[in-house]
Amino acid sequence: MRRIDISALVRPNIEKLVAYSSARSEFTGQANIFLDANENPYDEILSYNRYPDTYYSELRSIIAKDLSIDIDQIMLTNGSDEGIDIIVRAFCEPSRDHLMTVEPGFGMFKVVADINDIGYRTYRLNDDYSLDEQGLIDSIAPETKLIFLCSPNNPTGSSISHQFIERLCTEFNGIVIIDEAYIEFSDKGSVVSLINEYNNLIITQTFSKALGAAGIRLGKVIADTEVLVYLNKIRMPYNISTNTSEEALRLLKNEDLKKKMIKEINSEKEDMYQRLDDYDQVIEVYPSDANFYLVKFNGASKIYESLLQAGVVVRSFSRKKGCEDCLRITIGTQEQNNKFYKAMEQIHSNIEINEKSQ
Numbered sequence: 001m002r003r004i005d006i007s008a009l010v011r012p013n014i015e016k017l018v019a020y021s022s023a024r025s026e027f028t029g030q031a032n033i034f035l036d037a038n039e040n041p042y043d044e045i046l047s048y049n050r051y052p053d054t055y056y057s058e059l060r061s062i063i064a065k066d067l068s069i070d071i072d073q074i075m076l077t078n079g080s081d082e083g084i085d086i087i088v089r090a091f092c093e094p095s096r097d098h099l100m101t102v103e104p105g106f107g108m109f110k111v112v113a114d115i116n117d118i119g120y121r122t123y124r125l126n127d128d129y130s131l132d133e134q135g136l137i138d139s140i141a142p143e144t145k146l147i148f149l150c151s152p153n154n155p156t157g158s159s160i161s162h163q164f165i166e167r168l169c170t171e172f173n174g175i176v177i178i179d180e181a182y183i184e185f186s187d188k189g190s191v192v193s194l195i196n197e198y199n200n201l202i203i204t205q206t207f208s209k210a211l212g213a214a215g216i217r218l219g220k221v222i223a224d225t226e227v228l229v230y231l232n233k234i235r236m237p238y239n240i241s242t243n244t245s246e247e248a249l250r251l252l253k254n255e256d257l258k259k260k261m262i263k264e265i266n267s268e269k270e271d272m273y274q275r276l277d278d279y280d281q282v283i284e285v286y287p288s289d290a291n292f293y294l295v296k297f298n299g300a301s302k303i304y305e306s307l308l309q310a311g312v313v314v315r316s317f318s319r320k321k322g323c324e325d326c327l328r329i330t331i332g333t334q335e336q337n338n339k340f341y342k343a344m345e346q347i348h349s350n351i352e353i354n355e356k357s358q
């Protein structure tokens with residue numbers, strides 16, 4: 001359990017900022033004639049003529065209940081990418097502060113750091129993609145304001161131990177952000193409940209992966225209430241569209257569908273591990289807690305091109321530091337995965353034919 005002075009970490013201009021006050025949030029009481037927000041008044045003809053509730057109270061309360069947290073401990077964003085950007089802008093002074101993350105890791109942290117003119121430092125994972133916990137703590141610099149860690153990590157699929165997350169929140173005098181975009185696929189469990197123990201811990205989650213809703217663009221930022229007061233000052237009013245919140249409410253009512261999809265993906269994932277392991281071109285399949293595998297190949301670039309010719313696109317990380325000769329393969333449906341296996345077998349026999357003819 002640790003509470004630090006959050007106001008001392010927030011950028012002074014954000015501390016002082018008076019957030020935009022939207023028309024609909026300025027009245028209290030009951031009303032049914034809305035002439036306050038310069039909207040088009042034709043409710044009966046148009047379905048989206050009104051601005052949404054900028055607090056998204058219904059959606060937030062359902063998500064908060066699911067996560068066993070308070071409604072004031074969650075903010076919704078236009079994908080979790082928007083949440084990452086808001087966090088950086090709240091805490092990091094351009095040209096002075098920096099954020100830290102691990103390498104190989106999620107590429108968006110560098111992009112957001114560069115956009116905001118924030119320093120970007122990385123700590124290299126071990127060769128097996130495990131984390132040298134003490135090494136990371138030792139490499140924290142005085143300018144480090146934020147540490148972003150994905151658990152499970154993209155692109156490696158590896159996870160961070162809950163004990164280490166607690167240790168980091170205790171020993172680091174800045175903000176720890178755990179990106180749980182893939183948490184539903186993992187059996188390691190979320191650290192959401194730790195926000196009640198550490199007010200310097202922020203968790204981001206998304207509707208884009210296990211929930212199957214990348215197209216609606218909806219992310220969650222979960223943190224202590226005081227932290228969210230600052231982050232909400234930066235969040236643009238109505239950042240989630242009415243369509244998005246309606247679709248999210250519909251999805252949240254269908255818990256069975258989510259469970260079924262996760263179960264099927266995880267079962268396909270087990271099959272894929274076996275299949276990949278059998279291919280001669282595969283050097284290593286890294287263990288993964290997410291819905292993908294990072295795989296080291298003999299001749300990754302050629303395999304990438306051959307798969308593409310067969311109409312199968314995977315993600316190449318061959319040129320990424322620490323992922324040389326690696327491709328990241330997302331688990332598809334059984335039918336999609338079968339096409340991938342078929343393409344791999346074709347590549348294998350072409351190599352055999354070439355070798356024999358030489």
Ligand SMILES: Cc1ncc(COP(=O)(O)O)c(C=O)c1O
Nearest residue numbers: 079080081106154181206208219
């Ligand atoms: C670790 C991680 N965080 C966040 C995101 C982005 O999520 P969203 O679609 O919610 O912006 C991704 C997308 O690939 C990801 O891999």
